[in-house]
Amino acid sequence: EIVLTQSPATLSVSPGERATLSCRASQSVSDYLAWYQQKPGQAPRLLIYDASKRAAGIPGRFSGSGSGTDFTLTISSLEPEDFAVYYCQQRSNWPPSITFGQGTRLEIK
């Protein structure tokens, strides 16, 4: 099973600053990687898919990059509503499985 490791576990950043979140896969996932945002009491929301494509309605300050085993989610200028938990997710063909990273909590500094 492919393991996704997110870092850091918690990231403290001030509004208006840039946030960089990392997701590393235990083996190559090509570009089959997505990022989700989850706020307390809510379902996750898709931000980025196929490593770098923004989902519909997602602001331009969110961007994704990477391929293979190393991926990054960047939020260029943090807004108050961006403070949440972020998860990466991959799918592998064989054995067929879907896994998530353990999450990065983005908190206000």
Place this chain on the structure above:
Amino acid sequence: QVHLVQSGAEVKKPGASVKVSCKASGYTFTNSYVHWVRQAPGQGLEWMGIINPTSGITKNAPRFQDRVTLTRDTSTNTVYLELSSLRSEDTAVYYCARCPIYSTTFFDWGQGSLVTVFS
């Protein structure tokens, strides 16, 4: 607009079964797969399985192979998750999520259904 509306909270005793529903609207039911993902209190996301609404074919994550049954009703555009032999560790919010047939990205999510296993 896509909507996935799930059934309400459940409280079950250890050893019992629970069945959670997910009613889809706003898209062609047979053009997307539906997955189930759960989240224990304060924990991360865990994929449980997938159902093809057209064929009814399912695939479970290995750790749920024997306890999870996924079904669908195409007349009501509803998919169901049944989890058997419940234990306290199954206390979690259960989400359904929609993926286009060509993808394994969860584009839309249900609101979640809390299942509490309590003796």
